[in-house]
Amino acid sequence: MSTFTEIADRVWVSARPWYDVNVTVVAGERGLVVVDTHACLAAGAALRDDVVSLASSLAPGTAVVATVLTHAHHDHVLGTPALRATWGDDLPVHAHEGCLAELTAWSADPGPAPENTSAEGWRTTQDDVDALVLPDHVFSSAGFVDLGDRLVELLHPGRGHTSGDLVAVVPDADVVVAGDLVESAGPPALGPDSFPLEWPLTLDVVLPLLRPSTVVVPGHGTPVDRDFVETQRGALGVLAETVRDLASRGVSVEDAVAHEGWTSTDAGLTLPWEPADLADAVRRVYEHLPRSQKRLPLL
Structure with missing residues (x-):
């Protein structure tokens, strides 16, 4: 079972072995925000169990109050129903409007399910796609999640890995969750829905958010620093x-x-x-x- 590692004040990351995808949890007075929800209903249920364990180690009654999707790819979005089953059907799902558009189009015409199977035997099926929860709190340029004593700032720096990428910034913790705009498990994935001509300029918007001390959580792989992001921007450029x-x-x-x-x-x-x-x-x-x-x- 994957566990969460605290990388900064009340910010935890869980590296899920399937797809080597990162899930980030941020805590505040009002509760928890979960950033990305994994690749199928079963993976989402396992994630939920880990989040419940994390919440139980915090103040009594700590609950998930929002989710955030960094972009529209299946390995980051399909576990959301499991979180809503525990924390309510009205649990907000935040994303960029481009992410919503891509997920809406995909749910209407999903095509063949991805073939990747996890060590637990999980795989993404049509049932997982049919259960897709579309974002209901969308923004065009910037948004936020209010946790009472801190904000999680959401920014669309431009198109890159997809049309609807966002970064989640926790200013007081000096953490930036970059989604698949940054990857350390391998080079950034340049798929058929990517924007490689714009991606370097998008990272030019992200870089001023980063200090030498900033912890950057990539979509896949171990957390990195500003120098790593700058090097990756150079390669994309x-x-x-x-x-x-x-x-x-x-x-x-x-x-x-x-x-x-x-x-x-x-x-x-x-x-x-x-x-x-x-x-x-x-x-x-x-x-x-x-x-x-x-x-x-x-x-």
Whole structure:
């Protein structure tokens, strides 16, 4: 059973082994906020049990008063019904409006369920998708959860891993929960719904929130610091500018995907991705580049 580790004053993180996904809990006078809820109903129930154990170690009557979803991917959202089953059907679910739009579209047309199976035998099924709880407290730029003696500030710094990423900031604890905008278990995942051209600029909005002492909770992997985020921003920036350069020289999308220089750049920075993992990112950059920055493919 996963347990929570306190990383700052009344801020705990649980690294769930399935998907190596992080769940963060923040406590205040009014109760607890749970950030992200895992990948299926069974995983959510196990998470709920761990949160109940954590709450029992705090003041009597401590309850979860809100949840926050960092973005719309299934491994971060599908456990919410288990939390509502314990703390009420009106338990608020906070998210960015882009996250709500993506989840609404996904619930209408979910496609095949992910194949990943946990060590416990859990896997995401259609029943899990059918039980999806859509966010009911959404914002466009910024929001917050009031815990009485502290605020959890919610910020949409821009598009990156998805269209609806948020970061949750606990200013008095010097903690920033970054979701999958930052990953330390591996390089940031550049999927078919990512925005690699904008992602570096999005992290440019996040970086001023971070001090050298700030604890940054990534979506996957161990907590990191400002230097780590800055390095990851640099790699994303080099990737985006490399693809922009290829497009401006008339290299076709497929030739750019097969580009032989993905392991290094003229700047001497080695990119952390395997070439096979960059196909979606390259195609997304070509889609998002303005016409003026693309030439016709070379013959």
